[in-house]
Amino acid sequence: MLQARDLWKAYGSKTAVAGVSLDVAAGEIVGLLGPNGAGKSTTVAMLCGLTPPDRGTVTLAGEPVAGEASRAKRRIGLVPQDIALYEDLPAIGNLELFGALYGVKDDLADRARAALELVGLADRAKDKPQSFSGGMKRRLNIACALVHDPDVLLLDEPTVGVDPQSRNAILDAVEALASEGMAVLYTTHYMEEAERLCDRVGILDDGALKAEGTQRELILLVGEQDRLRIDTRGEPAAAAAAAASVPGVDTAVPRDGGIDVLAHNVRASLAEIVRAIDTTGAGITSMEVREPNLEAVFLHLTGKALRDEG
Numbered sequence: 001m002l003q004a005r006d007l008w009k010a011y012g013s014k015t016a017v018a019g020v021s022l023d024v025a026a027g028e029i030v031g032l033l034g035p036n037g038a039g040k041s042t043t044v045a046m047l048c049g050l051t052p053p054d055r056g057t058v059t060l061a062g063e064p065v066a067g068e069a070s071r072a073k074r075r076i077g078l079v080p081q082d083i084a085l086y087e088d089l090p091a092i093g094n095l096e097l098f099g100a101l102y103g104v105k106d107d108l109a110d111r112a113r114a115a116l117e118l119v120g121l122a123d124r125a126k127d128k129p130q131s132f133s134g135g136m137k138r139r140l141n142i143a144c145a146l147v148h149d150p151d152v153l154l155l156d157e158p159t160v161g162v163d164p165q166s167r168n169a170i171l172d173a174v175e176a177l178a179s180e181g182m183a184v185l186y187t188t189h190y191m192e193e194a195e196r197l198c199d200r201v202g203i204l205d206d207g208a209l210k211a212e213g214t215q216r217e218l219i220l221l222v223g224e225q226d227r228l229r230i231d232t233r234g235e236p237a238a239a240a241a242a243a244a245s246v247p248g249v250d251t252a253v254p255r256d257g258g259i260d261v262l263a264h265n266v267r268a269s270l271a272e273i274v275r276a277i278d279t280t281g282a283g284i285t286s287m288e289v290r291e292p293n294l295e296a297v298f299l300h301l302t303g304k305a306l307r308d309e310g
Contacts, residue, residue, distance in 0.1 A: 001026045001183040002076075002152045007046050007056035009207075016042040017053075018207040024152065024183045029174065031198035032187040033294060035304075039207035040187040041081055044156045047185065048078045060152060074102060077145035081156040083137050084144075085129045091116060091140055092125040095147045102148035115143035118176065120169045135166025142173060152183045159193065171197060191295045201294060203301055210301040215294060222292040222300050225250060226266035228273070229290055231258040234282030242276040249273065253304050258285075260299055 002024040009017040017039045024030045032040050045051035047058055049065045049072075058065040060072040085094055095112035104111060116122045119139040129137050138158055145153060155174065159167045174197060178184050188194055194201050195215060202212040211218055232239050236254030243252035243261050248269040251262040263269050266289055277284055290296070298304075 002047065002058070002060050002185070004043075004047055004058045005056055007043065007058070008054045009042050009046060009051065010054055016207050017046070019056075020202075020204070020207075020209045021056075022185075022202055022209070022212065024185050026151070026183050027178055027181045028199045029178045029184040029186055029197050031194040031201040032185065032204050033189070033191065033194045033201050033298065034187075034204035035189050038189075038204045040204055041156050042207075043204070044078070044080075044154050044185070044187060048076050048154055049073045050078075074148065075151040077148065077150035077153045079138075079142050079145045079153070079155040079158050081158075081160065083134075083141050085137060085140060087128060087130045090126045090128050091121060091132075091143075094129065094140060094144055098144040099147040104148050108147075111147050111149065112143075115146045116140075118146065118173050119143045120173075133163060133166070135162035135169075138162050139166055139169055139173075142170065146177075150182070152185070153177060154185045156187050157189070158186075159188070159190065191293065191298075194294055203294075203298055205298070205302045205304075211297070218294060218297045219292050222262070222296050225262045225264055225292060225296070225300065227290045227292055227296045227299075228261040228263065228266045228270070229258065229288045230261065230273075230277070230284055231286040232277070232282040232284055234280065236282070238280040239277045239282035242280050242282075243273050246272045246276050251299055251303055253299060260295075262296065262299055 005021050007017055007020045020043055034040055046053045060075055063072040065072045092112055095115055096108055099108045099111060116125055119142050121139055129140060158170055174184060186197055200214055203210040211221060236259050240252045240254040240259040243249055243259060246269055249261055249263045253260055
């Protein structure tokens with residue numbers, strides 16, 4: 001359905017996206033997982049034709065997504081990271097406006113009501129967004145991207161800062177759309193969202209796609225490594241450096257409140273890891289050995305924690 005090949009984008013001397021290629025099929029949810037600043041939003045902007053790539057191509061069912069007159073653009077629904085609504089129009093008015101801009105005419109009212117129903121806002125159709133919570137605004141933003149019945153939906157960090165109820169409503173809606181045959185690209189820095197939603201996941205960091213595949217395929221990249229999560233009272237950077245010096249430890253990186261360690265046999269190295277951290281005065285408060293997951297894959301591929309900024 002949606003195909004991107006070798007996308008590059010730079011802003012001055014800063015390369016935002018470096019050679020990203022991906023495919024999204026009908027009925028499939030493909031995730032782009034990476035920290036803030038990884039290049040996810042720039043990639044989405046190129047996929048929907050808002051930002052022209054410096055080089056590379058984007059096509060939808062073989063038709064180029066480029067230029068003001070591109071028919072393919074009308075087959076894409078975009079949910080931007082920044083909420084884009086008209087606060088002085090009621091919810092139903094926002095949907096009717098966005099639908100009209102996409103050229104929807106005869107059944108616009110029915111489509112608007114159906115979109116509100118999908119995101120759980122049917123009872124707030126006549127209310128203005130200024131009275132909505134942040135999560136409700138994000139749900140309305142999704143409805144606006146659906147009112148023209150697109151073939152492809154692009155969602156850029158749609159759950160940032162939302163309440164748990166709205167977050168669940170958004171995830172449920174995305175799953176329902178894919179089950180009905182829509183192609184969905186979902187960007188996030190929440191590992192648990194990617195694990196729940198995505199058929200395939202691309203690990204994006206510093207503008208480059210480090211790996212892409214099913215969750216099972218990505219976890220196999222970690223091999224036989226174990227993941228050890230350690231919480232500390234002291235300086236995580238010092239604790240991480242000490243743990244990294246222990247034989248058998250492949251990676252140790254600081255995070256807020258502690259460190260994450262990857263090792264081929266963490267249990268065999270555990271006592272020495274504890275002794276090394278104790279020499280820094282960091283003070284271990286808890287430890288947990290975890291099975292490899294997408295966060296461990298990110299750590300393995302990039303050498304930093306998923307929640308790192310930049």
